[in-house]
Amino acid sequence: MAPKVFYISDGTAITAEVFGHAVLSQFPLEFESLTIPFVETLTKAEQVKRQINDCFITTGERPLVFHSIVKAEIRDIIYSSEGLDYDFLNTFVAPLEQHLGVSASPVLHRTHGKANHGYEARIDAINFAMDNDDGQTMKHMDQADLVLLGVSRCGKTPSSLYLSMQFGIKAANYPFTEDDMDNLKLPDALKRNKKKLFGLTIDPVRLHEIRQSRMENSRYSSLKQCRLEVKEVEMLFKRERIPYIDTTNHSVEEIATKILDVTGLERHMF
Amino acid sequence: MAPKVFYISDGTAITAEVFGHAVLSQFPLEFESLTIPFVETLTKAEQVKRQINDCFITTGERPLVFHSIVKAEIRDIIYSSEGLDYDFLNTFVAPLEQHLGVSASPVLHRTHGKANHGYEARIDAINFAMDNDDGQTMKHMDQADLVLLGVSRCGKTPSSLYLSMQFGIKAANYPFTEDDMDNLKLPDALKRNKKKLFGLTIDPVRLHEIRQSRMENSRYSSLKQCRLEVKEVEMLFKRERIPYIDTTNHSVEEIATKILDVTGLERHMF
Known part of the structure; x- marks a missing residue:
C-alpha cells in the first residue's frame, strides 16, 4: 500500500509540496498525497488533525505530514495529531537565528504573497x-x-x-x-x-x-x-x-x- | 551588509531556491543570493567551494549555503567549504528511511526531470x-x-x-x-x-x-x-x-x- 502523505500549510502549501516532493523523490516508492492549503483557523486545524488521525486508524500506518505552518497555535494542533511531522521550516529557523543574530518574525503569506518584491x-x-x-x-x-x-x-x-x-x-x-x-x-x-x-x-x-x-x-x-x-x-x-x-x-x-x-x-x- | 546566500545543486537548483527562500523569508532581512545549478563534476564543485571561501574571506562572514545535492562526492566537497550548510534533503532522508523501512536511492534530476510522471x-x-x-x-x-x-x-x-x-x-x-x-x-x-x-x-x-x-x-x-x-x-x-x-x-x-x-x-x- 502506498504510504500516505499530507502537505499542509496556512498559505498556498506550494513550498510544502515542492519540499516534500523533493525529499520523497529520493525514495523508490509511490506515495499517495493530499494537499490542504489555507489552514488558517483553529477549527480548520482541528478538522485536519481529525483527517490525519482517521487516516492512521484506517491504514494502521502513521501518515507523513509535511507542513510549512507559520502560526504557532495552528502548528501545535497539527503536531498533536498521529502524523509524523516533517517541519522543514522550523527545523532550520533556530540555527539560522543563532547564526544571523536576528530573531525570525514569521509573517503569513510572505513566501508566495503579492507583497513580494518585484x-x-x-x-x-x-x-x-x-x-x-x-x-x-x-x-x-x-x-x-x-x-x-x-x-x-x-x-x-x-x-x-x-x-x-x-x-x-x-x-x-x-x-x-x-x-x-x-x-x-x-x-x-x-x-x-x-x-x-x-x-x-x-x-x-x-x-x-x-x-x-x-x-x-x-x-x-x-x-x-x-x-x-x-x-x-x-x-x-x-x-x-x-x-x-x-x-x-x-x-x-x-x-x-x-x-x-x-x-x-x-x-x-x- | 546583506548576508550572502548560495543556492547550489547538481540539478536545476529550483528546489534549493524555493526551500531557502521560504526559510529566509521568515527573517526581516534582505539577503544577497547567488544560484549555481548543474554542479555535476568534481572540478565544478571545487570551483564552487573556492567561490564560497572567497566570499568568506571578502566579507568576513560565513555565507549561508542551501543545497540539494544528490551525489555524495559532490556534496562532500561543498561540505568542506567555509559556508554554513543547510542540507534540507539529507536532514530529512535518514528519519524517513527509518520510518518507511526503505533505503533512499537518490537519482539525479528525479525531482524536476522529464521522466516525471505526467x-x-x-x-x-x-x-x-x-x-x-x-x-x-x-x-x-x-x-x-x-x-x-x-x-x-x-x-x-x-x-x-x-x-x-x-x-x-x-x-x-x-x-x-x-x-x-x-x-x-x-x-x-x-x-x-x-x-x-x-x-x-x-x-x-x-x-x-x-x-x-x-x-x-x-x-x-x-x-x-x-x-x-x-x-x-x-x-x-x-x-x-x-x-x-x-x-x-x-x-x-x-x-x-x-x-x-x-x-x-x-x-x-x-
Missing part, C-alpha cells in the same frame, strides 16, 4: 511572453531579455512561459517554419538583438511524434520534414554562433535553468 | 491554456478542466498559465468586454460547462491603474468604465451562482491554489 515585474514578464509568443510580432524584440529560436514544437512556448513565470525573464520566441527552409536567415529585428538569441533543438524522431499527435500524416509532421528542419536550423545556430541546447530529454525546469546558466541572466525569485 | 500531460495543459486564452476560441471548452471568467486585466491569463504549468490543469479563460455590458450573459459553450466556471474580480481602482498603464486615458481604462464592468460581472457571478474570488491583493500562487481548494480539482505535482 511582483509587477513578474506579471509584466508573463504578459510579455504571451504577447511575443511564436513570432506573432517583432515590435518588442528590443525590450526582450531573451529570444528563443527553433522549429515548431521544439519546446519554445513552455520554456518562455516558465522563464517568465518562475524567474521574471522577458522571453520572446520565434519559430522557423517550412517556408523559411530554402533560405534560412535571421530577420533584422533578431540580428540587431543577436546577444539575446538562444536556440532550442530536438531529436527529429521525437519531433515527428509530437507533430503527428497535432497534425497526423501531414507534410509538417513527416519524419523527412522534421529531419530537414532540424538540420537546417542547427546549421543556422552554428553559422551564427547562437548557443543552443537539445530539449529532447529535458523538462522545462531543466531547459530554463540551463539557459540562465549559459547566458548569465539573473534568476529573480518570487 | 510530463506530457503538463505540456498539453500549457498548450491548452495558450490556445484557449482570452476567449479566442470556444471550440475546446468541453475539454477544459476549468474556465476562468472576468473583465479584461483582472488576472485571468497569468492564473490560467500558472494552473497549467504548476498543477497540470487545463484552464481556459474568457473575458467579458465593454461590448458585453448592456446585456451580460454566458455564451452557450460556457452554459453547458457551468460546473467548470470560476470567476475572478478585482478592485475597480486597481483595475483602472493597470489599464491606464496599458492604454492611457481611454474609455477602456477610465475609472467609470472599470467600476461599471466590475459591478456588472460580479452581478452575473451572483446571478449564475459562479464561485469567484477577488485577485486584488493576491499573487498567482494564491489565486491558483485558492481556486483548486474551492473547486476540489486535483493538484498534480511535477
